[in-house]
Amino acid sequence: MPATAPPGAALVQMTGIVKDFTGVRALDGVDFTLRPGEIHAVMGENGAGKSTLIKVLTGVHGHDAGEILLDGEPVRFHSPKAAQAAGISTVYQEVNLTDNLSVAENLFAGREPRLGPFINFRAMRRKAKALLDDIGIDLNVAAPLSSYSIAMQQLVAIARAVDIESKVLILDEPTSSLDRDEVEVLLGVMRRLAADGTAMVFISHFLDQVYEISDRMTVLRNGTLVGEWATADLPQSELIGHMLGREAATLEQIERAASAHRVEDEEPLVEARGLGRKGSIAPYDLTVRRGEVVGLAGLLGSGRTETVRLIAGADRADSGALQFEGRRVGGHNSRTAAARGIAFCPENRKTEGLVGDLTVAENMILAMQASRGWARSIPVARRDKLVAEFIEKLGIRPADPDMPVKNLSGGNQQKVLLARWMLIEPKLLILDEPTRGIDVGAKADIQRLVAELSADGLSVLFVSAELDEVTRLSDRIAVLRDRELIAVLESEADMTTERIVDTIVAGGRES
Amino acid sequence: GGGDDSGDGGGSGDGLVVGFAQVGAESAWRTANSESVQAAAEADDRIAELKFVDAQQDQEKQIEAVRNFITQQVDVIVLAPVVETGWTDVLQEAADAGIPVVLADRGVEAADEDLYVTRLGSDFAEEGRKAGAWAVETFAEDPDGTTRILELQGTTGSAPANDRKAGFFEVLDAEGLPYELVDSQSGNFTAEEGKAVMETFITTHGLDGIDLLYAHNDEMGLGAIQAIEEAGYQPGTDIQIIIVDGSKAGFQAGVDGKLNYIVECNPVFGEQLMDVVVQVANGEEVEKFTPVEEGVFDASQFEAELPNRKF
Amino acid sequence: MWPLIILLALIVVNIVATGVDFIVPSVNEDGRLGGAFVNILRRSAPLLLIALGMTLVIATKGIDLSVGAVYAIGAAIACQTIIDAPDQTAAGLVFSAVAIALVVTAVIGAWNGVMVAYFGIQPIVATLILMIAGRGIAQLVTGGQIPKVQDSSPFTELGRGAFLAVPIPIWIAALVLTALALLTRRTALGMLLESVGGNPEASRLAGIRSKGITVLVYLVCALCAGLAGLIGAANLGSADANNGGLWIELDAILAVVIGGTALLGGRFFLLGTAIGVVIIGTLEDTIINVGLSSQWQFTAKAIVVFVVALLQSPEFRAWILKPIKRRPAAPAPAPAEEVQAK
């Protein structure tokens, strides 16, 4: 382990950091101190500047003012490589790996075990296997990374960062698409590293995780520093108050809107019969009624994404049939699905969701425009009104419809994607991990929005790694395991986190 | 197994198999040349088959074509080299394989003389000289003293462009004609660029006071003529024009009085070539250089010659 | 903005070399506008047409190498049709010759588009096929000859004529530019194109007919190339299947990129492309005007392109300005290391 500075002295000291992007001041005189051996959470709403702070520290962005000290020495890294060489290892917010290379190569890129000048692939695969075993995932390390889901890729990225021996480990929303079990493992690894003396920066919108693991927290709001507290001294409600700049009372748990109306009476909107796709998901039956919220639960890789993609027309089913509004659907694809009123908000916003170069407004109206055809462009006034309305409703910041969407913070990008699909006023809204990387306030807003929409008769099919969210919002829950739909939980009593976990375990035993 | 050599000469009993590595199809002249050779081979009983490969103006492709002929064991190889140098090895390979080589059109460097049997073609420098001689004669008593000349060169670096330029000015210098080369640019042997360059010449230098336009081929010359007409001048009258090649279109322009002198560069030598090929195949003595019959034509001859033009 | 500055600089160089006549249009006897700059515009019309089509293709992250060959095919078909007819001056004949040429080139474009969109072949390879075969097809049409249309045929008006004193090629190019600009900016087509180019998978999931759009774009590009071929052929009164539009694809791509459209797809700028085309056209004249020999053509082009490319790069400008702006000894971060979340 690298030697650490004397206790109490700062390992990383950032003072008065200012970072301007064209038109936006992302950081405005922010101070940040990381002490040896501590786990330090950086908290804030979407767009508060957390990721930017990390990127300034690690040399991705240069800063316009301020000073960075590492071990008391002033530093200014010119590239992440330099930061890495100085002992700062980072997992950035979006999965930043190269998915054309194999898992093992991603884990060891730039530091491959070598024999003379040549890479020793055998040793690399062995070490990769061991490393992944260590954090409890079992992958084919020789397979291209692209064959794994975004969650898997996130785990690989974490494994890579953890394995790089460093005095500072930075994790920017590492858990956004992980299941609770993976999160547990990650937290375990973090504790172990902390015990070994590694200082860590942890960014997450999951408050319970933050409270479970962190020693101190720094709160940012709108690019400015709100303050720094020891975790133990700052109650959750106060933290939220600091983050949002308003009272936390609004954030009470949302009542299940489902109880307000009896969905059983409604006619089915979607009926999948024996729908399946070879090598991806076993044939399944699934019904979604009007106004109903159906959640999909399962472990990573259990086939939730595949299940909804078939209904959304993103993939072609090779068996079974789909009925929509009582009529059999033929020639199902993304375009016809959207025309019928099926909206699909995919899980990977970077590759499947947004068009980075287009503006916020353009990204929002994309689906709506697509369904109207190119010739009938949406009148500017109408478009501006709709866009403004959703920027307001979802709290997208900065509230600038003309900003390229790639310049938005992760959470705000997610909101743009949601807005795109809400805009077309669909009959069925399919959400795959809709709240990834979204801050507490906005998450509550979105959940409320889903509840409201379903009360108005919209059906929702959604996938989330957070079982709490699934149980809270759903009228029924479909449980998947091993690329098979094994159960549909209907009764109030069944819809608890424990029941779901039990079903998954039992489902495996029975089959 | 490569023991099957039955192809040897493609059945030498009923005629020769000839491989013809042509430069490309870059101009009407070249196409006329290819067609002439192909037609002559077709019509000739002594030739069983003509293997024709178009190298698209690329020496590497042409060398490859010659090697392919060697592998196919043709009886005679006809090569119209893209450039003069760089043929030693492949010609040596042909010699080693016992296949005689005849050059058509352009030549190769002198040091390789032993590696081919004969060359049949035009002498570009001579064409330049012919053009120069007419210029000297026509402008011997130019009223304003110096002859002001515009030149439209062929593709920069190509043998015809280099030689036609060199031959022309060689004569002008030798005869002591007082002249000024006002501008000289490449028109890449195409009408399109010839016209564009001429337009720019006109806007830059004007045409008043310019005596002569020397275009390295018809196409450029015809393009230039259009540019001159569009600028409101009379080609052939306001400015004297010499072109090299002598296609139908060129002669037609001459008949219309739009140009003054044509130096012929004759592509239609297929029959002449076949005779040479047969002689070579039979091991007869042939001259090292057989010139293609070519003439020069001035305004008085255009009308009469036009019907004889084959391309 | 930078391309515009370069263009102005080139114009200034020309004015210094040849006087203000360079830019001021003159009026010919027959009432047509002439003069150096008008000539440049007129000559640039075919390149502009092709570059406009290319802009759209590039916006979808594609590329079309076959435009030069399509140019030759368009020219060959029109000229051959006309000279095969008994009366070359008949307006109906010219009209149908043009129509045939345009239909054929449109079909070729659709073919390219289908190869790219439906067969999933990389655009550069898909269009390479026609780049190779296309000139062969054009030569086949003309039988290897260079068909020459009578000067009296109305066909030549397309290239040489004038309407309201302005040369017809300029009209056509301006019209197509306006039409495409309206089509892409007044309808949603432009945005959908940029979306397909920026992220094809996301576009598909958003319900965009990306395949149809791709085919359309290649079709338009080939149509533009065919039209360019017609203008070129009409200007000369002949069609050279082998050399017509040779390497024009490189100039077209160059113009597109000078105009600010990235080859990686996404945002496109039709007007920028137009400026890029005029820069290239002016450059060729500049070389002659400042009295450089033919050998200089390539070198001068290289230098100008290099300067444009550098000036367009914010990183380069920052680097050049750095010593002026800030003097402190502290090493500023190398600008290129900034990651714009791409």
Place this chain on the structure above:
Amino acid sequence: MTTQTLTERPARSTLFDGLTRYVPIGATVALLIALYLGGVANYPNFDSPQVVAKLFIDNAPLLVIAVGMTFVILSGGIDLSVGSVMAFSTMACAWLTVDAGIPAPAALVMVLAFGTLWGLAIGAVIHYFNVQPFIATLVGLFLFRGLTLQINSEDVSMREIEFWQWGMTHVDFGEIRDGGFWLPYLSFVAFAVVIVAFVTLHYTRFGRGVYAVGGSESSALLMGLPVARTKIGVYAVSGFCAALAGVLAAFATKSANPLANVGAELDAIAAVVIGGTLLTGGAGFVLGTVAGVMVWGMLNTLIAFQGNLSSWWARIVMGILLLAFILLQRVLARSGEKRRT
């Protein structure tokens, strides 16, 4: 639940995972063999081993630039300057040895150094100034064609200089007249380039870095890979290869021609892409490029053996063969590749 295996493992063979990326190159090779057999069945003397050997004689320079191009394309870039750099290098060889009288080995080293430096320079411009590779290297295309013409606008012979004889020295395998074949030294140089490139791309950090940068440049940067070095490096490799190809061309013809290799960059790109490398970067193999060059040469050989095609039919047939090839390759690759989600 224990943390034994948190994730579910789909039933999917690991063997298959590893093999999918070899499908395009497998298809290329299979079709290449089919082309060859087609030639043997139709033309006399096509079965002569020299037909295959010839692919590596005439295409040795193309192979070398295509290998350099493979590096660049894998990294997500493109290098349009190779044809001109190659012609310039040949001309420089002639100029240095014939006109300036510099000893040929020294000239050779200078030319190779020049190619590498040019690559470094343009790579730096591309990386640090974020200039699009297409444009930056297009500058090279124009610049070196211009400079070549300025050195000499005519072709120059180097035959008088002993050194340039080396490249075409034969190595005979068996008796040529009955079933043997020969290869010149320069083919072996090309083979050596392929081997070095293969090892570099697959077994060194630089090589893997090329794939990583091609996969996602911003990710590679965030992973702390030496992106600058890699990006500049690939252009240096390509520049070196182009200069080397120029030297090989000097060996092959002992002459320099200012108009040589016009369009060679497109041939190289075509060969690389036919060999299964994606133009978008990150996926492909240098051995695929070898296959691509062989396909290119084989198509030309077939047309030459056919021998009765006029200029235009030759082009059209070339286009049709290429089309058939690419479509078949695509069909084979598609049926081999499992659609991922």
